Amino acid sequence: KRGKIMDENLEILNRLFTEEKVDGEYMFHKISAAVMYPKPYQKPRMPILIGGYVDKVLQRAATVGDGWLTYFYRPEDFKKSWAKMRNFAEEGGKDPDTLLNASQLPIMVGDSKAAVQDEMMDWLNKEWDFPAYSDCTRESAIMGNVDECVAQLQEQIDAGVQKIIFVPYKYRPDQVEVIAKEIIPRLKAL
Structure with missing residues (x-):
């Protein structure tokens, strides 16, 4: 289960780094209009x-x-x-x-x-x-x-x-x- 949570967290984090606003229903998370600023300087995101x-x-x-x-x-x-x-x-x-x-x-x-x-x-x-x-x-x-x-x-x-x-x-x-x-x-x- 921990691995699946980690995979989901990585997907959400990647989206927060690269998208203006994040919505989504995941197995372990429900996200509505989540934003993260400032965005990473590196593009599309930091490693x-x-x-x-x-x-x-x-x-x-x-x-x-x-x-x-x-x-x-x-x-x-x-x-x-x-x-x-x-x-x-x-x-x-x-x-x-x-x-x-x-x-x-x-x-x-x-x-x-x-x-x-x-x-x-x-x-x-x-x-x-x-x-x-x-x-x-x-x-x-x-x-x-x-x-x-x-x-x-x-x-x-x-x-x-x-x-x-x-x-x-x-x-x-x-x-x-x-x-x-x-x-x-x-x-x-x-």
């Missing part, structure tokens, strides 16, 4: 990335959405699921090269991977969820000095990740700053 792990969600992201939002995937697991997404798009008559993706990755920059690993794993174990039915894992964590982190992030990019959403260790300002001043410029230069 819709769908997050999730199971094949049904990946299929929805590939065919109904514009792509996939991942959460704590290692490069090899991302590559496997991204290949599924591309196949689902092809099967659904959609050009897989139009799909977008973004990957949320935990990151901690310090003196070395060994120096930050225990602290990072403790934070991930206490404050984050890693569903057993998914490939998301604490082992996806980007850790180490700037060079080590850039190398690990390059592996993600090489696996097909298009956009990286950094999840800095405990959202500490010093971590945000080093990512902004040292990691991102290095990635842009690659």
Whole structure:
């Protein structure tokens, strides 16, 4: 049922983004003269990335959405699921090269991977969820000095990740700053 509700929500959202006024009777919603302003700047609307792990969600992201939002995937697991997404798009008559993706990755920059690993794993174990039915894992964590982190992030990019959403260790300002001043410029230069 959740999947059907999601499909319906996506259809309604798409209509709200692209139509002046929306009316409709759906299985789970009844809409009368609904409007949404301001309309998206992007035309016909901004991309819709769908997050999730199971094949049904990946299929929805590939065919109904514009792509996939991942959460704590290692490069090899991302590559496997991204290949599924591309196949689902092809099967659904959609050009897989139009799909977008973004990957949320935990990151901690310090003196070395060994120096930050225990602290990072403790934070991930206490404050984050890693569903057993998914490939998301604490082992996806980007850790180490700037060079080590850039190398690990390059592996993600090489696996097909298009956009990286950094999840800095405990959202500490010093971590945000080093990512902004040292990691991102290095990635842009690659």
